[in-house]
Amino acid sequence: MAIFDDSVLSGSDGAVEVLRPVGVRRITHAIHDVDGTHSLIRDWPPVMSLSIHWAMTCGLGDDFDSPAHAAALIDRVGAEPLAETDRFCVESAGLSALTQMEFGVRRAVERGNVPPDAGLSLTPRQQAANAEIIRRIWRGEERFDDLDEPAALRAFIDERTPRLFRLYETILNGACRDRNTAAARREPQRFRVPGSMEFLTHLREIGCVNCFVTGAVIYPDGGMAEEVRALGFEVGPGRLVESLEGSSWDRKMPKDEVMRAFCASRGVEPAHVLVVGDGRTEIKAGVEMGCVVLSRLDPQATRQRQLHAELGTHCIVPDFTDPVLRRLIRRE
Numbered sequence: 493m494a495i496f497d498d499s500v501l502s503g504s505d506g507a508v509e510v511l512r513p514v515g516v517r518r519i520t521h522a523i524h525d526v527d528g529t530h531s532l533i534r535d536w537p538p539v540m541s542l543s544i545h546w547a548m549t550c551g552l553g554d555d556f557d558s559p560a561h562a563a564a565l566i567d568r569v570g571a572e573p574l575a576e577t578d579r580f581c582v583e584s585a586g587l588s589a590l591t592q593m594e595f596g597v598r599r600a601v602e603r604g605n606v607p608p609d610a611g612l613s614l615t616p617r618q619q620a621a622n623a624e625i626i627r628r629i630w631r632g633e634e635r636f637d638d639l640d641e642p643a644a645l646r647a648f649i650d651e652r653t654p655r656l657f658r659l660y661e662t663i664l665n666g667a668c669r670d671r672n673t674a675a676a677r678r679e680p681q682r683f684r685v686p687g688s689m690e691f692l693t694h695l696r697e698i699g700c701v702n703c704f705v706t707g708a709v710i711y712p713d714g715g716m717a718e719e720v721r722a723l724g725f726e727v728g729p730g731r732l733v734e735s736l737e738g739s740s741w742d743r744k745m746p747k748d749e750v751m752r753a754f755c756a757s758r759g760v761e762p763a764h765v766l767v768v769g770d771g772r773t774e775i776k777a778g779v780e781m782g783c784v785v786l787s788r789l790d791p792q793a794t795r796q797r798q799l800h801a802e803l804g805t806h807c808i809v810p811d812f813t814d815p816v817l818r819r820l821i822r823r824e
Contacts, residue, residue: 494519494698495824496766496784498807506816509808511801514784519821521760522695523751523778525586525769526706526716526736529788530688533672533719536664537585538570540592541577543660547596548577551605552652557659565659566666582795583630586771588707590744591634593656597649598626611644618642632772634746654742661709669719676722684723685788687812692725692732698823700766702733705750705774710738748777755781766821772799779804788812 496517498510527534542565550556584592601622606612614622621639628636676683692702708716716738720727727733737754739745751774755762767778768786778785787800787808797808
């Protein structure tokens with residue numbers, strides 16, 4: 493049986509920073525975010541920042557996601573600071589990509605950068621509801637069923653958001669993902685967070701069932717599934733990682749809902765789950781569910797570290813190389 497035992501540590505021991513002591517807790521399963529937590533293949537923030545900025549400013553006409561626009565945007569990635577969307581990407585890490593795209597589309601509506609024939613002449617009350625959803629997304633929320641919206645706006649959001657998501661993925665592929673995935677097949681260790689493979693192997697050897705959860709789309713022949721294989725992580729029943737759970741192109745799947753469904757479908761008690769991540773969604777969900785929560789954040793990620801502390805994470809580590817992790821999480 494595996495246990496998490498921070499009583500062996502003292503505040504900060506080695507590279508492990510303990511913010512909220514747990515004591516001793518039995519651990520049966522570990523839910524891991526992938527991108528940024530274990531994988532370094534996707535340099536997604538500058539791509540997402542540009543994609544959302546484009547949505548906010550381009551007018552969202554019917555050709556906003558054309559191949560010509562995609563090609564031009566690939567060349568612009570990281571070329572200029574984009575204050576609002578750069579900060580949004582830091583704050584929104586871990587949200588479903590569809591929610592992040594929705595933010596861009598709603599900001600375009602708020603700014604009036606939408607086609608004249610879209611039928612989006614909103615009343616002050618409807619404008620206020622749209623602005624409230626924008627604020628909620630920034631705070632990390634993803635469901636807004638309590639707010640009424642006109643059918644035309646809802647249809648516009650539902651149609652443009654998945655298209656923006658596909659545009660973002662096209663830009664990501666061209667800017668870094670395809671190149672880095674190919675390189676990862678040759679040198680996987682370059683694109684894994686240091687100690688990642690050893691940490692996952694350690695957890696499995698002491699009796700934890702590992703699961704990957706991502707906000708990215710899961711499909712067999714590409715995307716995150718391809719990246720995970722390129723990094724050398726074996727996924728499937730009885731393997732290093734039992735399953736890879738994620739999103740779809742047009743159906744929002746917030747990580748907290750995926751995590752809760754994972755526990756419910758397997759009869760897993762959340763108190764015996766270790767959550768490992770670098771995004772606000774998995775950290776917030778893990779804390780709210782009563783899991784043991786471990787944040788993987790670079791030392792220079794000052795804002796993220798502050799945010800994770802505010803969300804209630806138990807520990808922060810820069811990577812998975814420190815031997816103290818083997819004492820913190822070990823076989824009883």
